[in-house]
Amino acid sequence: xxxxxxxxxxxxxxxxxxxxxxxxxxxxxxxxxxxxxxxxxxxxxxxxxxxxxxxxxxxxxxxxxxxxxxxxxxxxxxxxxxxxxxxxxxxxxxxxxxxxxxxxxxxxxxxxxxxxxxxxxxxxxxxxxxxxxxxxxxxxxxxxxxxxxxxxxxxxxxxxxxxxxxxxxxxxxxxxxxxxxxxxxxxxxxxxxxxxxxxxxxxxxxxxxxxxxxxxxxxxxxxxxxxxxxxxxxxxxxxxxxxxxxxxxxxxxxxxxxxxxxxxxxxxxxxxxxxxxxxxxxxxxxxxxxxxxxxxxxxxxxxxxxxxxxxxxxxxxxxxxxxxxxxxxxxxxxxxxxxxxxxxxxxxxxxxxxxxxxxxxxxxxxxxxxxxxxxxxxxxxxxxxxxxxxxxxxxxxxxxxxxxxxxxxxxxxxxxxxxxxxxxxxxxxxxxxxxxxxxxxxxxxxxxxxxxxxxxxxxxxxxxxxxxxxxxxxxxxxxxxxxxxxxxxxxxxxxxxxxxxxxxxxxxxxxxxxxxxxxxxxxxxxxxxxxxxxxxxxxxxxxxxxxxxxxxxxxxx
Ligand SMILES: [Zn+2]
Numbered sequence: 294x295x296x297x298x299x300x301x302x303x304x305x306x307x308x309x310x311x312x313x314x315x316x317x318x319x320x321x322x323x324x325x326x327x328x329x330x331x332x333x334x335x336x337x338x339x340x341x342x343x344x345x346x347x348x349x350x351x352x353x354x355x356x357x358x359x360x361x362x363x364x365x366x367x368x369x370x371x372x373x374x375x376x377x378x379x380x381x382x383x384x385x386x387x388x389x390x391x392x393x394x395x396x397x398x399x400x401x402x403x404x405x406x407x408x409x410x411x412x413x414x415x416x417x418x419x420x421x422x423x424x425x426x427x428x429x430x431x432x433x434x435x436x437x438x439x440x441x442x443x444x445x446x447x448x449x450x451x452x453x454x455x456x457x458x459x460x461x462x463x464x465x466x467x468x469x470x471x472x473x474x475x476x477x478x479x480x481x482x483x484x485x486x487x488x489x490x491x492x493x494x495x496x497x498x499x500x501x502x503x504x505x506x507x508x509x510x511x512x513x514x515x516x517x518x519x520x521x522x523x524x525x526x527x528x529x530x531x532x533x534x535x536x537x538x539x540x541x542x543x544x545x546x547x548x549x550x551x552x553x554x555x556x557x558x559x560x561x562x563x564x565x566x567x568x569x570x571x572x573x574x575x576x577x578x579x580x581x582x583x584x585x586x587x588x589x590x591x592x593x594x595x596x597x598x599x600x601x602x603x604x605x606x607x608x609x610x611x612x613x614x615x616x617x618x619x620x621x622x623x624x625x626x627x628x629x630x631x632x633x634x635x636x637x638x639x640x641x642x643x644x645x646x647x648x649x650x651x652x653x654x655x656x657x658x659x660x661x662x663x664x665x666x667x668x669x670x671x672x673x674x675x676x677x678x679x680x681x682x683x684x685x686x687x688x689x690x691x692x693x694x695x696x697x698x699x700x701x702x703x704x705x706x707x708x709x710x711x712x713x714x715x716x717x718x719x720x721x722x723x724x725x726x727x728x729x730x731x732x733x734x735x736x737x738x739x740x741x742x743x744x745x746x747x748x749x750x751x752x753x754x755x756x757x758x759x760x761x762x763x764x765x766x767x768x769x770x771x772x773x774x775x776x777x778x779x780x781x782x783x784x785x786x787x788x789x790x791x792x793x794x795x796x797x798x799x800x801x802x803x804x805x806x807x808x809x810x811x812x813x814x815x816x817x818x819x820x821x822x823x824x825x826x827x828x829x830x831x832x833x834x835x836x837x838x839x840x841x842x843x844x845x846x847x848x849x850x
Pocket of ligand 1: 479520521
């Protein structure tokens, strides 16, 4: 069993990834470009009054494991979610071999709600139902490995010897003397349908069990696990009002991708390897990191038409970008540029994709432009699975950021403001193309990309250079996202994401269309609902290429 687990785990890390790039990205991840803590504090707003999962938590992907009874051996009457001592020790060993740090529920809570730094490979261990076997079998091993854990206790069963014996108050008291042990709430009666019970029942189950634990053990209980994971909006609200700081469900998802702090996902221990696969997928695919850097406000706008890694690219560097929604539904990028009296522009976020049915002008993902008072969340929960983890672009007049977008939780203006004080623009991009100067390989891109990301088509992107210049560009031949990423990195772009492409591709500079979604630039791209315009002083040395450009369509007026 031990050997099987370890071999399986080793495969997880390298199966689908080119080894070298995976290593490169891993080491790069720890050096993610960040502003100094003083500068950062200046960019951060006031924390929201209600604690919840914050954007800063997206730097990590932490699995929380859930155990129940630990049994000496499998036999008649053993349940599928029982864990034998041998299996348990195999997981503890695997955690160690894989290089994970086991952190406490308190560490996880602080990481989720404040972005507190935790090791890149962190994991949390939790136990439900207060089984005596924890004390007899698990505890000695946990002490030996020095791993912290949390036990969720249903107060109506403490000390019960019926069926599988439960720990007594005396045993719990002894355990709470150790810093490795945290006790959490698990209601009184362990109703499997807690969310469907009367509000008064839910309140007493949640609040009274907390009080009982606190008075019996002389401590504060901050965390809860819903019996059977049963929770709804009411249950979450009552949990918060009862004074719990964080509550766990049984939904298999990394903690950072949970909808909120009162519904943090956990993996049943039998899904340990799935938990690691999910983590790796997120870490390599998003990547689970936050890129954040100040603008270079002095940069002039420079137009570049050149080949990089064999791919002809047309790009603008520098200037200050801002996003806009069309006034009429959909318009040509050149119309946006003209209206804003900007020097350049490019098509913006996604409004229709092959993999996502969308026939109207509604944008996919959250949106804010300088004209809007607050963020407009994504409107369609049915597509959340498909867009979970895609790069979210956020900027203010001071700085630029990209982070993984989690649709179930990123809809609160206060959270956006806390992440970046006075932010003016946000929209969802396609895939992360370049991260810390490293082109993201196909395998990483596939984790969050639409099925067509490797098809040959016109592709547009935005990004930033190491010295803080905004970059907007497009390939003027059809390329895969993977080839495009290599070309962009060679062009000196530090961080880049794909924006809406194909027929929407449209780069405008100096009043001319420099790249379009068609093979001939004479055919303008399709009108779009959202575009990015770029204002600034044009660099005198910029060489325009008249022969390749065509006039923009005639003005309507
Ligand atoms: Zn339980």
